[in-house]
Amino acid sequence: MDPGKKGRLMRNPLTVCGKSYEEFYHAIERFHGWKAPGVVIGGFMVDLAQEHIGPGVEADAIVETTHCLPDAVQIFTPCTYGNGWMKVIDWDKFALTLYDKKTLEGARVWLDIEKIRRFPDIYHWYMRLVPKTELPLDVLLTSIEKTGRRMLSCAPVRVIQYQGKLKKGRIEVCFQCGEAYPARQGDRCLSCQGKGYYEFCTLTG
Numbered sequence: 296m297d298p299g300k301k302g303r304l305m306r307n308p309l310t311v312c313g314k315s316y317e318e319f320y321h322a323i324e325r326f327h328g329w330k331a332p333g334v335v336i337g338g339f340m341v342d343l344a345q346e347h348i349g350p351g352v353e354a355d356a357i358v359e360t361t362h363c364l365p366d367a368v369q370i371f372t373p374c375t376y377g378n379g380w381m382k383v384i385d386w387d388k389f390a391l392t393l394y395d396k397k398t399l400e401g402a403r404v405w406l407d408i409e410k411i412r413r414f415p416d417i418y419h420w421y422m423r424l425v426p427k428t429e430l431p432l433d434v435l436l437t438s439i440e441k442t443g444r445r446m447l448s449c450a451p452v453r454v455i456q457y458q459g460k461l462k463k464g465r466i467e468v469c470f471q472c473g474e475a476y477p478a479r480q481g482d483r484c485l486s487c488q489g490k491g492y493y494e495f496c497t498l499t500g
């Protein structure tokens with residue numbers, strides 16, 4: 296890596312995802328409900344990935360955990376779970392990839408455990424080594440803001456799975472419950488096959 300590039304990666308930007316820090320935190324609170332450390336770190340990750348793929352690229356996203364990180368992508372990029380531009384893989388790894396929809400080339404950014412050993416607050420929080428009472432949120436957030444992208448690593452990647460739109464396929468009406476469901480699930484809906492997440496009950500109170 297040439298020194299110029301290293302300098303650029305190590306220095307914390309004055310803005311995150313094109314926003315001042317105040318706007319950045321405000322956007323997180325409005326969407327996520329509170330300044331969750333994972334979403335704040337996620338904002339720095341999106342910022343770094345966006346810088347690597349460059350402006351004007353229509354990017355899709357793949358997120359490797361269901362915790363916090365999907366919200367950072369949904370706040371700071373046009374990709375959402377519902378529009379299909381963000382895929383979420385439940386690996387519980389703190390990593391994400393933004394990639395060009397057309398070339399499938401992009402950047403994977405991850406919280407680098409080797410790097411965060413030097414930043415004890417962040418390390419202890421991520422590895423769940425201290426109870427929340429011993430590491431107040433404002434202390435942790437200050438550490439995160441000071442550390443910025445120095446806790447992250449980034450690598451160019453080409454996406455080979457999970458890209459593109461999921462096909463919907465043919466729709467049937469379930470003969471048992473009368474609700475519409477995708478035909479590929481079988482002769483009745485998953486719920487009527489006994490794989491549902493609910494049972495009927497009488498509302499109390």
Ligand SMILES: [Zn+2]
Pocket residue numbers: 469470471472473474483484485486487
């Ligand atoms: Zn059914």
